Amino acid sequence: MFCVPSTELGAIMNITKGGLVLFSANSNSSCMELSKRIAERLGVEMGKVQVYQEPNRETRVQIQESVRGKDVFIIQTVSKDVNTTIMELLIMVYACKTSCAKSIIGVIPYFPYSKQCKMRKRGSIVSKLLASMMCKAGLTHLITMDLHQKEIQGFFNIPVDNLRASPFLLQYIQEEIPDYRNAVIVAKSPASAKRAQSFAERLRLGIAVIHGEAQDAESDMVDGRHSPPTAKYVAAIHPSLEIPMLIPKEKPPITVVGDVGGRIAIIVDDIIDDVDSFLAAAETLKERGAYKIFVMATHGLLSSDAPRLIEESAIDEVVVTNTIPHEIQKLQCPKIKTVDISMILSEAIRRIHNGESMSYLFRNIGVDD
DSSP: OOOOOOHHHHHHHHHHOOOOOHHHHHSGGGGOOHHHHHHHHTTTOEEEEEEEEOTSSSSEEOOOOBBTTTTTEOOOOOOOOOHHHHHHHHHHHHHHHHHTTTTEEEEEESSTTTOOOSSSSTTOHHHHHHHHHHHHTTTTTEESOOOGGGGGGOOOOOOOOEEEOOOHHHHEEEEEEEOGGEEEESSSSSGGHHHHHHHHHHHEEEEEEEETTTOOOOOSOOOGGOOOHHHHHHTTTTTTTOOOOOOOOOOOOOOOSSSTTTSSSEEEEEESSSHHHHHHHHHHHHHOSSEEEEEEEEEOOOOTHHHHHTTSSOOOEEEEESSSHHHHHHHHOOOOEEEOHHHHHHHHHHHHHHHHHHGGGGGTTTTOO
16 A cells, blocks of 8 residues: 655645635735735735736736635725726736636625615616626635625625624724713614614614704615606506505604713714715714714725815714725824724635634624624
């Protein structure tokens, strides 16, 4: 019988399992900070790759090391040019696929176009399109964080790990807000009440919900499936058939359900992009007696002149994670603070590469979290 020495067997098993390669798909150097943090925590070097734009604005990807038989993790953080970001990711995934990578795992902390996950008028569900493109390019697994709607996971036909940033935000509240016991968790609209309830229950705090005409909830937008038939088909409807009309919504005057007088108000949400609704909520809370106002969210897009508006507003502090780079916005507005989530992303990468269970990263997380 032929016997393989244990040392040789270990080497063979390692080769079969494949190594780990970490790539950043960003051509923008400001977007690579999170990738460097993850690589540092894992104790590996970033893979050698060139990602750049041709003079005609085409994206070019050149992988400069072998990925054959390896687990490739592609980290892509979203820059201001979101469409270029997507093309960089797709081209790199396809390049790894054609280079015979064993598996290609996308690490996309903020999933772009996640707000376009429902049919609006005669639009399209862009999240579904993007998911299909990623799978078609060759992605075999996706790691993301706090999807705008959890149902987006169903758009993929590959495994999706939707990690949560809430443990890091909760830790920030407990460690950086000295009198947080005198706080109340606020949902700026009924749509975000579940998230607020989750935070409140974990911190053993009260909850308040802002409701009324100033809020423009996403669920109130016109749904294209309710469109009337076109004119040439109206006559075809039987004259005796009377379809009841849905009574239009009429929002009451803006109210705060819950007591915020003499308390710290902590508004929680998943995305801060256009800050108008947050500013309106802060003004309302100030009028109701809140003496300090914090805003906490996972993804800080902070588009356009959001930093200036925050600086001039009644908001005392905005806390976001580094799923999206926002160093420029922080220079414009000292109120913006960052929580690092590279720890959980690096642990997810390590567990997937080693074939370990991911359940540890989802401890005590319920359906509504």
